Amino acid sequence: MIGIFNTLTEANTFSEKIHNHLLNNRKDYNAEKWCVPDKSDNEEKWSVKIPSDFDKLKITLDVTNIQKISKFPVNWKNAEIMPIEKPIIKK
Amino acid sequence: MALVKDIVRGVVKPIVTDIFGDVETFPPILLDGNTVAWYDSQLLSTITKDGSDFVSRWNDRLGSGHDLIQALGTNQPKWIDVDGVLFDAVDNYMKTVAFTFVQPEMIYIVCKQITWTVNNTITDGDIGQTGRILQRLVTPSLSATAGTYSTDNNNLSLNTFGIIRVLFDGASSKIQINETTPIAENLGTANMGGFTLGKYGTGDVAFAHMQVKEIILRKVADGAVDEQNIYNYLANKYEI
Numbered sequence: 504m505i506g507i508f509n510t511l512t513e514a515n516t517f518s519e520k521i522h523n524h525l526l527n528n529r530k531d532y533n534a535e536k537w538c539v540p541d542k543s544d545n546e547e548k549w550s551v552k553i554p555s556d557f558d559k560l561k562i563t564l565d566v567t568n569i570q571k572i573s574k575f576p577v578n579w580k581n582a583e584i585m586p587i588e589k590p591i592i593k594k
Numbered sequence: 595m596a597l598v599k600d601i602v603r604g605v606v607k608p609i610v611t612d613i614f615g616d617v618e619t620f621p622p623i624l625l626d627g628n629t630v631a632w633y634d635s636q637l638l639s640t641i642t643k644d645g646s647d648f649v650s651r652w653n654d655r656l657g658s659g660h661d662l663i664q665a666l667g668t669n670q671p672k673w674i675d676v677d678g679v680l681f682d683a684v685d686n687y688m689k690t691v692a693f694t695f696v697q698p699e700m701i702y703i704v705c706k707q708i709t710w711t712v713n714n715t716i717t718d719g720d721i722g723q724t725g726r727i728l729q730r731l732v733t734p735s736l737s738a739t740a741g742t743y744s745t746d747n748n749n750l751s752l753n754t755f756g757i758i759r760v761l762f763d764g765a766s767s768k769i770q771i772n773e774t775t776p777i778a779e780n781l782g783t784a785n786m787g788g789f790t791l792g793k794y795g796t797g798d799v800a801f802a803h804m805q806v807k808e809i810i811l812r813k814v815a816d817g818a819v820d821e822q823n824i825y826n827y828l829a830n831k832y833e834i
């Protein structure tokens with residue numbers, strides 16, 4: 504599950520909330536922080552992944568303006584890091 | 595380290611006892627000084643994970659210091675008991691600090707592709723396109739590149755563990771899956787200079803959805819006998 508936010512401030516607040524909750528509730532959690540919110544290439548939105556064990560750890564998502572999605576929309580990034588070449592047809 | 599004679603192959607091998615108490619043997623060539631990193635998901639003494647099994651550190655079992663590290667919680671992959679380390683295709687990856695790693699470089703990796711998305715990247719060097727194994731063109735094809743893409747290798751089906759062997763050595767490079775016919779081509783001359791697992795070497799893109807059990811990185815073009823011994827060690831260990 505991924506949380507999408509309209510502002511970086513909201514995303515950072517949510518990330519910090521998750522981090523603090525994990526520090527208190529997930530045994531041996533030792534991350535420096537939860538995340539650096541990821542910005543879409545195409546719109547003013549930021550994402551923060553929700554931990555897969557949030558339900559078990561009872562992390563409450565009491566934040567406003569969060570949109571929860573299961574996977575990134577296809578236009579989230581322009582990540583064309585290699586050209587899609589046509590297959591080589593050997594004669 | 596104790597030694598034992600392998601009666602079948604007639605060679606002497608080092609043995610260790612892993613955390614499960616099982617005696618493990620491996621080919622002595624892995625201790626010849628050319629193994630720059632060796633990551634074993636079953637050797638829990640080399641893995642730092644939290645109470646939900648998210649991995650922040652996966653150390654080289656030989657103690658080189660070329661350890662895979664992930665300090666951000668969201669990016670940490672999950673250790674799955676005997677099934678290796680799971681990378682979620684959203685943002686999971688691990689990376690070493692940059693180190694000297696130049697061609698010839700050899701990667702042996704035991705992994706499975708869970709889903710397939712063009713460009714998603716299993717391994718890379720410190721920066722992009724320097725030691726990259728990626729999903730390319732059509733399911734379930736894999737390619738390797740250090741500047742030039744190999745012809746696609748479609749011999750590792752989804753959701754099946756296999757052994758990928760890649761040699762980056764200019765015009766003498768190759769990619770091989772299990773014991774199928776290797777694709778021997780010029781894959782380019784870029785040097786890895788480090789190791790990235792689970793995404794493109796540069797930037798936060800091309801995250802793979804995969805599970806990884808073991809990786810061996812070598813700074814040599816292994817000869818046929820040595821390569822086969824290393825392959826056999828992995829194949830026997832994971833019943834591939």
